[in-house]
Amino acid sequence: MQLLDGKLLSENIKAELAAEVDQIKLKGGKIPHLAAVLIGDNPASQVYVNSKIKSCEQIGFTSTMVRRSGDVSEEEVLEIVANLNNDPDVDGFIVQLPLPKHIDEEKIMLAIDYRKDVDGFHPVNFGRMAQGMPAFLPATPFGILEMLRRYNIETSGKHCVVLGRSNIVGTPISILLSRKGYPGDCTVTLTHSRTQDLPAEVRRADIVVAAIGIPQFVKGDWVKEGAVVIDVGINRIPDASRKSGSRLVGDVDFDSVAPRCSHITPVPGGVGLMTVTALLMNTLKACRKEIY
Ligand code: NDP
Numbered sequence: 001m002q003l004l005d006g007k008l009l010s011e012n013i014k015a016e017l018a019a020e021v022d023q024i025k026l027k028g029g030k031i032p033h034l035a036a037v038l039i040g041d042n043p044a045s046q047v048y049v050n051s052k053i054k055s056c057e058q059i060g061f062t063s064t065m066v067r068r069s070g071d072v073s074e075e076e077v078l079e080i081v082a083n084l085n086n087d088p089d090v091d092g093f094i095v096q097l098p099l100p101k102h103i104d105e106e107k108i109m110l111a112i113d114y115r116k117d118v119d120g121f122h123p124v125n126f127g128r129m130a131q132g133m134p135a136f137l138p139a140t141p142f143g144i145l146e147m148l149r150r151y152n153i154e155t156s157g158k159h160c161v162v163l164g165r166s167n168i169v170g171t172p173i174s175i176l177l178s179r180k181g182y183p184g185d186c187t188v189t190l191t192h193s194r195t196q197d198l199p200a201e202v203r204r205a206d207i208v209v210a211a212i213g214i215p216q217f218v219k220g221d222w223v224k225e226g227a228v229v230i231d232v233g234i235n236r237i238p239d240a241s242r243k244s245g246s247r248l249v250g251d252v253d254f255d256s257v258a259p260r261c262s263h264i265t266p267v268p269g270g271v272g273l274m275t276v277t278a279l280l281m282n283t284l285k286a287c288r289k290e291i292y
Contacts (some may be wrong), residue, residue, distance in 0.1 A: 004147055004230070006270040010277040013146070017280055020221040021060035032287035034118065034279070035084055035093035039077065040070030045096045048276075052094070055276050061283060064090070070100045076112055077103055085113040092118030092136075092286040094279065106209045113292040118282035121168060130175050134291045136282050141173040141276030144209065144230055146281070148183040151262060153207075153228055160186040161205035163198070163218070163251070169211040169232050176206070178285070198222075200211050210251040220256025229257055229264040232271050 019062045024031060034056050035168040038049045049065065056063035066080055076098070093116055099105050114124035122136035128135035137145070148155060148224040160177050164170035170190065175254055191201050201206055210218050211232035223229060233251030250267030258264050265271050 001261050002151075002152055002256055003268060004263050004265045006143075006147065006265060006273040009147060009150055010171050010273040012150075013277045013281065014055065017061075018059040019282060020284060023102065025060075030091075030287060031060065031062050032283045033064070033089055034283045035064040035066060035087075037066045037068075037077070037080055037084070037093065037095040039068050039072055039096070040100050042098065045098070049096050052279060054277055056283075061280065062089075072100075072103075073102045074107070077108055081108060081111045085111075085116060088093065088276055090116065092116045092283045094119045105165045116286060118279055118286055120172075126167070126172065127174065132179055134284070136291060137176065137278070138168055138172045138283065139278040140169050140211075140232060140271060140275045141176050142278035142282070144232075145166070145176060145183050146278060147230070147271070147274050148228075148266070151263065153183070155183045155207065156185040158186050158206040159189070159204055160207040160209065161191060161202050162204070162211070163191050163210045164211035164213070165190055165192045166211065166230075167216060172208050174210070177209075193214045208252075214251055214252050215249045216251070216253040218252040218257060220253065220260055223257050223260045225260050226262045227260065229261050231257060231265050231267050232269060234267060234272055 012121060021031065035079050036049045036052055038045060053063045054063055055286035084193055093107055097105060101213045109121050112122055114122040117125055117136055120136040127137040130139055162170050162174045174190040178188040189201055190196055202218060202222040203224055205224060205227055207228045208223060209230045213233060215237050229252055231250035231252040235249050236246050237249055238245060239247040248268050
C-alpha cells in the first residue's frame with residue numbers, strides 16, 4: 001500500500017508556483033492576486049481561509065481577505081462581490097461557504113464573474129467542464145486529478161465508484177473521471193443516499209472516491225484488493241487521548257481499508273491540502289488569462 005501524500009505533493013506544486021512567481025517578477029509581470037471573502041465566525045471556515053491566505057504568502061502571490069460579521073446584509077455581500085469583479089488587480093476570488101442562513105448562496109455564486117471564479121463553482125465553469133471546454137475546475141476535483149496524475153495512477157478503463165453527488169465534489173469528479181483522456185476514461189458509478197447496497201457497488205471499484213461527510217463510513221470489507229482509495233471527507237470526531245479532545249478523520253475507515261489498497265489518501269494530509277493548492281493553480285491560470 002502506498003500513501004498518496006497530499007502534503008508532499010502540495011509542497012512540490014507550491015515550490016513550482018513560487019518559481020513561476022520569481023519568473024514573473026524578473027520579467028516585471030503581474031503578480032497573481034487571490035482574494036477571499038469570509039463572513040461570520042465559523043471556525044472551520046476561518047481555518048480554511050487562513051490556510052489559503054497563508055499559502056499565497058508562502059509562494060509570493062498577493063492575497064486579500066475581506067471579512068464581515070455574520071449579520072452582514074446580502075446586499076453588502078453582493079456589493080463586495082461586485083467590487084472584486086471590477087477590481088483589475090484581483091485575478092480570482094472565493095466566497096467561503098457556508099454563508100449565514102439569511103444570505104442566498106446561489107445568488108452570491110451567480111454574482112461572481114465566472115472569469116474570476118477560481119473555486120470553479122459558477123455554472124458557466126461547471127457547464128464548460130462538463131463539455132470538456134477550458135474552464136476553472138472545482139478546486140477539490142482538480143486537486144484529485146492532479147494527485148492521480150502526479151502519482152501516475154492508471155485510470156483508463158478503470159471502474160470508479162464515487163460516493164456522494166454534491167456540486168462541489170461528487171458530481172464534478174464523476175464527470176471529470178469519465179471524460180476522454182488522462183486522468184479520465186473511467187467507467188463511473190455515482191452513488192448517493194438512495195443507492196441500494198452501497199457496499200456491493202464499492203466492491204466493484206478499481207478507484208473509490210468517498211465524499212459523503214460521514215466519519216469512517218467505508219469499511220475494509222467493502223473495498224476490492226488493490227483498489228485506489230481517495231478519501232475526500234473531513235470530519236471531526238471526539239478523541240479523549242488528544243489534547244484538543246478531538247481529531248480529524250475521513251469518510252473511509254483508514255485502519256481497515258488501507259491494508260487492502262494499492263494507494264490511499266490519508267486524512268489529514270491528503271485531498272484537503274491538494275484543494276488549497278488547486279485553488280492557487282487556478283489563480284495563476286486566471287492571472288495568465290489561460291482560460292478566458
Ligand atoms: P454534501 O453534504 O454536499 O453531500 C453529501 C453527499 O453524500 C450527498 O450526495 C448524499 O446523498 C451522500 N450521502 C449521505 N449519506 C449517505 C449514505 N449513507 N450513503 C451514501 N451516500 C450518502 O457533501 P460535500 O461533497 O460537500 O462533502 C463531503 C465530505 O467531503 C465532507 O466530509 C466535507 O467536509 C468534505 N470536503 C472536503 C474537501 C476537501 O478539500 N478535502 C472539500 C469539500 C468537502 P444525497 O445527495 O442523496 O443526499
